[in-house]
Amino acid sequence: MNELAQNHCHSVRRRLLRGALTSAKVSSRFSGKGSWPMSEAMSSPAPRRQQLSVNDYVAGIRAGDRTILARAITLVESDSRRHEAQAQEVLQHLLPFTGRAKRVGITGVPGVGKSTFIEFLGCLLVERGQKLAVLTIDPTSSRSGGSILGDKTRMERLCQLPAAFIRPTPSGLSLGGVARRTRETMLLCEAAGFDTILVETVGVGQTEIALRALVDFFLLLLLPGSGDELQGIKKGIVEMADLVAINKADGENKLRAELAKQDQAAALHYLQPATSEWPTEVVLCAGLTGEGLPEIWQRVEKFYRELEPKGVIARRRREQSLAWLSDLIHDELKRRFYRDARVKSHLSAMQQAVLRGEITAVLAAESLLATHQECHSGSTGPEK
Numbered sequence: 587m588n589e590l591a592q593n594h595c596h597s598v599r600r601r602l603l604r605g606a607l608t609s610a611k612v613s614s615r616f617s618g619k620g621s622w623p624m625s626e627a628m629s630s631p632a633p634r635r636q637q638l639s640v641n642d643y644v645a646g647i648r649a650g651d652r653t654i655l656a657r658a659i660t661l662v663e664s665d666s667r668r669h670e671a672q673a674q675e676v677l678q679h680l681l682p683f684t685g686r687a688k689r690v691g692i693t694g695v696p697g698v699g700k701s702t703f704i705e706f707l708g709c710l711l712v713e714r715g716q717k718l719a720v721l722t723i724d725p726t727s728s729r730s731g732g733s734i735l736g737d738k739t740r741m742e743r744l745c746q747l748p749a750a751f752i753r754p755t756p757s758g759l760s761l762g763g764v765a766r767r768t769r770e771t772m773l774l775c776e777a778a779g780f781d782t783i784l785v786e787t788v789g790v791g792q793t794e795i796a797l798r799a800l801v802d803f804f805l806l807l808l809l810p811g812s813g814d815e816l817q818g819i820k821k822g823i824v825e826m827a828d829l830v831a832i833n834k835a836d837g838e839n840k841l842r843a844e845l846a847k848q849d850q851a852a853a854l855h856y857l858q859p860a861t862s863e864w865p866t867e868v869v870l871c872a873g874l875t876g877e878g879l880p881e882i883w884q885r886v887e888k889f890y891r892e893l894e895p896k897g898v899i900a901r902r903r904r905e906q907s908l909a910w911l912s913d914l915i916h917d918e919l920k921r922r923f924y925r926d927a928r929v930k931s932h933l934s935a936m937q938q939a940v941l942r943g944e945i946t947a948v949l950a951a952e953s954l955l956a957t958h959q960e961c962h963s964g965s966t967g968p969e970k
């Protein structure tokens with residue numbers, strides 16, 4: 587790492603430590619009840635953006651100011667190092683106020699009806715007095731403009747409710763980037779007083795594995811139908827679900843939905859439940875009419891009621907935090923390795939040698955890693 591970057595890191599660390607020490611003070615000053623102006627989509631754009639300080643962000647979020655929450659999320663999403671440092675300070679201050687929400691993930695293939703489901707469920711929850719944040723992770727929406735299969739990403743009704751906050755995924759990020767931003771956005775929303783966080787993600791592979799690592803409860807929506815029609819969804823995804831709901835179980839679909847339910851229930855019978863002490867069940871629902879949604883939410887509440895006292899949820903979150911920490915370390919180590927100028931100059935030769943069968947892959951890897959390590963044992967290894 588060069589000197590500049592090292593200095594940067596030290597100063598960030600110093601500030602974070604100071605922040606951790608003073609966050610208790612900040613919290614007691616700003617723990618007033620939140621005000622809930624219009625939803626993000628409705629609030630009028632700020633005339634001219636003023637720079638906000640860390641304290642402005644912390645105070646605004648603790649007071650439930652959505653404009654500031656939205657700006658803090660933008661800060662968290664930013665790629666700039668300066669923004670990242672500030673975002674981390676804000677998060678560090680807010681950490682004591684996080685963790686109190688129900689974190690529920692909802693997945694399923696594009697078109698299964700996730701957004702329609704969330705809109706109905708969201709309105710129901712808000713009616714019951716809950717403060718709801720909806721975060722959507724949709725790697726396909728940036729490519730297709732969100733228009734696949736009558737996609738309803740906008741959730742018009744929910745958007746208009748003051749107690750709901752909807753934030754779509756930032757586009758153009760890697761999966762790791764999306765997962766990180768969503769996790770941090772979730773923490774910001776919790777600190778802002780949202781008691782329920784719904785995360786919608788498209789069931790297309792790696793994304794729901796990343797989502798599973800963010801949430802307590804994982805709901806999988808499937809389409810009516812059975813056998814091979816089954817959904818183009820990977821088997822492993824069913825294993826991660828705490829509840830499987832056959833959606834669109836309305837009108838002519840009813841019989842097919844019942845068949846799908848039986849199929850799924852039989853398949854689940856042989857699988858380990860995703861959460862110990864919580865059998866994964868299969869239910870029918872229709873997000874469009876709302877049929878079955880109150881019952882599904884009852885199950886989510888039962889999940890918390892039964893598993894929270896047993897420490898199951900806290901354990902899951904601890905494991906998620908540690909997995910997250912180790913992911914970050916792995917990612918950063920990998921990044922540093924591939925950006926190391928000495929590795930760069932050595933890599934292609936090693937690749938060729940492996941391809942020609944002149945050296946084993948293990949020895950080539952060892953040699954490259956040794957090159958990288960050398961430049962760190964002396965403190966001024968070049969990094970580009």
Ligand SMILES: Nc1nc2c(ncn2[C@@H]2O[C@H](COP(=O)(O)OP(=O)(O)O)[C@@H](O)[C@H]2O)c(=O)[nH]1
Pocket residue numbers: 694695696697698699700701702703735736737738739833834835836871872873874875
């Ligand atoms: N019949 C029926 N159609 C639905 C239901 N839920 C959603 N749809 C329709 O399915 C399409 C895709 O819904 P959407 O919520 O955007 O799916 P997503 O891609 O999973 O978010 C839309 O045309 C919806 O109107 C349902 O419960 N029953």
Ligand SMILES: [Mg+2]
Pocket residue numbers: 700701702737738739786
């Ligand atoms: Mg959708």
